[in-house]
Amino acid sequence: MTNTKNTYKGIAAAPGITIARAYQYTKKIEKVQDELISDIDEALLNLDEALNKSKKELLKVFSLAVDKLGENRASIFEAQIMILDDPVLIDTIRRRIKEEKRHPEFIVDDEISKYQALMNEAQEAYMKERSHDIEDIKNRIIRNLKKKKWQSRITNDVIVISDYLTPADTVLFARVNVKGYITNFGGLTSHAAIVARSLNIPAIVGLHEATNKIKNNDLLVLDGFHGTVIINPSEKQINYYREKIEQLRIYDEELAELKNEPAVTTDNKEILLQANLDLTEEIALVVQNGAKGIGLVRTEQLFQEYDVFPEEEVQYNIYREIAEKVYPEKVIIRTLDVGGDKVLPVDVKEPNPFLGWRGIRFLLDNMDLFKTQIRAILRGSEHKNLKMMIPMVCSIKEVRKFKKIVDECKEDLRERGLPFDNDIDLGIMIEVPSAAVMAREYAEEVDFISIGTNDLIQYLLAVDRGNEIVSDLYQEFHPSVVRTIGHIIKEAKNTGKCMVSLCGEMGADTLAVPLLVGLGLDSLSVSASAIPTIKKIIRNLSYEETRALAEKCLTFRTEKEIRNELIQFFDNLQNISVHKIF
Amino acid sequence: MIEKEVKIINDAGLHTRPAATIVKLAAKFKSDLQITKDGITINGKSIIGVMTLAAEKGSSIHLTFEGEDEEEASETIIDYFNRGFDEL
Numbered sequence: 001m002t003n004t005k006n007t008y009k010g011i012a013a014a015p016g017i018t019i020a021r022a023y024q025y026t027k028k029i030e031k032v033q034d035e036l037i038s039d040i041d042e043a044l045l046n047l048d049e050a051l052n053k054s055k056k057e058l059l060k061v062f063s064l065a066v067d068k069l070g071e072n073r074a075s076i077f078e079a080q081i082m083i084l085d086d087p088v089l090i091d092t093i094r095r096r097i098k099e100e101k102r103h104p105e106f107i108v109d110d111e112i113s114k115y116q117a118l119m120n121e122a123q124e125a126y127m128k129e130r131s132h133d134i135e136d137i138k139n140r141i142i143r144n145l146k147k148k149k150w151q152s153r154i155t156n157d158v159i160v161i162s163d164y165l166t167p168a169d170t171v172l173f174a175r176v177n178v179k180g181y182i183t184n185f186g187g188l189t190s191h192a193a194i195v196a197r198s199l200n201i202p203a204i205v206g207l208h209e210a211t212n213k214i215k216n217n218d219l220l221v222l223d224g225f226h227g228t229v230i231i232n233p234s235e236k237q238i239n240y241y242r243e244k245i246e247q248l249r250i251y252d253e254e255l256a257e258l259k260n261e262p263a264v265t266t267d268n269k270e271i272l273l274q275a276n277l278d279l280t281e282e283i284a285l286v287v288q289n290g291a292k293g294i295g296l297v298r299t300e301q302l303f304q305e306y307d308v309f310p311e312e313e314v315q316y317n318i319y320r321e322i323a324e325k326v327y328p329e330k331v332i333i334r335t336l337d338v339g340g341d342k343v344l345p346v347d348v349k350e351p352n353p354f355l356g357w358r359g360i361r362f363l364l365d366n367m368d369l370f371k372t373q374i375r376a377i378l379r380g381s382e383h384k385n386l387k388m389m390i391p392m393v394c395s396i397k398e399v400r401k402f403k404k405i406v407d408e409c410k411e412d413l414r415e416r417g418l419p420f421d422n423d424i425d426l427g428i429m430i431e432v433p434s435a436a437v438m439a440r441e442y443a444e445e446v447d448f449i450s451i452g453t454n455d456l457i458q459y460l461l462a463v464d465r466g467n468e469i470v471s472d473l474y475q476e477f478h479p480s481v482v483r484t485i486g487h488i489i490k491e492a493k494n495t496g497k498c499m500v501s502l503c504g505e506m507g508a509d510t511l512a513v514p515l516l517v518g519l520g521l522d523s524l525s526v527s528a529s530a531i532p533t534i535k536k537i538i539r540n541l542s543y544e545e546t547r548a549l550a551e552k553c554l555t556f557r558t559e560k561e562i563r564n565e566l567i568q569f570f571d572n573l574q575n576i577s578v579h580k581i582f
Numbered sequence: 583m584i585e586k587e588v589k590i591i592n593d594a595g596l597h598t599r600p601a602a603t604i605v606k607l608a609a610k611f612k613s614d615l616q617i618t619k620d621g622i623t624i625n626g627k628s629i630i631g632v633m634t635l636a637a638e639k640g641s642s643i644h645l646t647f648e649g650e651d652e653e654e655a656s657e658t659i660i661d662y663f664n665r666g667f668d669e670l
Contacts (some may be wrong), residue, residue, distance in 0.1 A: 075599045079629060082602055088628035118622070118634040127636050134630070308594045308669040454650070 010207025064112025295525020359392025518550030628638025
């Protein structure tokens, strides 16, 4: 139902379908006029007004940010507000306006740019970002000197089209009822994409020609499942998508009814369907969507929230709270996974961060931090429903070191007389090809393994999925990906004692579910919002049939053959309308 | 005048939040505060100035207090550095 004339494709960043008008959000760099002025008093008055106006705007952003992101992350906006009252900066600007009789715009630009130049000269990467933040405040003052309206004051119910979106932008848009986001740049991990997913707003990123092709007020159909946008759709196209939106609504209602049902196949094989947890706030959604526990708690977020590594007591309280809220279901906590696309807490520049100081490598080199986290997790395990997992494992040696450190931490806690689960399950992420090859040996060392498909696929296919130029080579159904996952599961199951779970985005791909079940996974961990859909699919599968499907897919040589086989499998399923909607 | 060399001891270094706190503390006193690092001296009451300092864990910073309440000012602010910006 799309035709090539008015349809464009980008990266599908957040699911959902929406039909709404376009709103072009352009971040203009304000041009500065360098003119001499005659009325100095008026110029100074203008400056005061502009500073006051900017402060009002930022106070609004700040309180919204505190609301949406929490006080710690909002501190960047507080600093921006303080700049407007900076005695040195503002006095200098005033003095120069009086002495040089030049336009305030010019003086403001010139003065603030001096500080930016200093920041840009610094070696540290984060100083460039700081310079960016300063750019934001500079533009804000200049814009207010020009008495221009705040462009982000947008009307409700629009799809925002932009080059890229900053944290301030996304916070502001979250307030009004934005129906969708489309950006020219950015990948799945860009700020716009992450915020859109957490707010449940359909989004497309990396659609290069977006701002050129789409005009203000164009009617758009945004399909966040496929990453396609239709500009000024025909009546036929509109009706087609209206119908889909209605189907989605009915489908959502049906799914809600499945909340308390288990994820079990028609021939009684139960798959433990768990949620991935990103932010502490999401926990309500986990419970509401009927997950059987949490298969992955990413602790990087907690660290970013606090800006530093929180001490044992703080971490313990966080882990205990998660464990208690989900009890009696189980929770797998993954120790800090920094590096790669996740920023390191210390400023280290690596030529190739994905092959650098990541995951367990970083932890073993930062023993205090690692032990603090392990002790906090152990203390949270009091009710015997926590498990602990380490990321980026590349050698058996790392696993053994980890186990030894856990023993040491247990000893510490014993001495301090603190309770913990002495039999806590320990596990590893399998996300590096070398670990996949030796899956059986790893499985013998631990209680469970979890396949992290995002990194596994990247490393296996040598493709950075965040890199728009090659992201189409990132293929979940590449035959070697399917075979590697099959190999890991078979080898680990052969030990007869190791649970195998999968926690990458592949688990939430509806098309992948029958294949993964057929390959023999015990458990799937997906984002909470995907749980009802995946549960419905599993409840309509026959394990028998998925096994045959998996066997067949393991013989194919191309991605296309596997994909076609999976599509055909869905076409033959009686009760699943899900695939047909999309 | 009171001069003092202090070390940055928290993991995250002098990031935006402690920068803002230093400026807020300095503003409480009448005395001037000069902060020097790597040959650059800035006014400790200027947030944009403090933000231009890239100071990571382990780096040293030179503080100069001058004014009628320099005693109290230096105590308060040096203490904040020594507490690792309350992030230890």
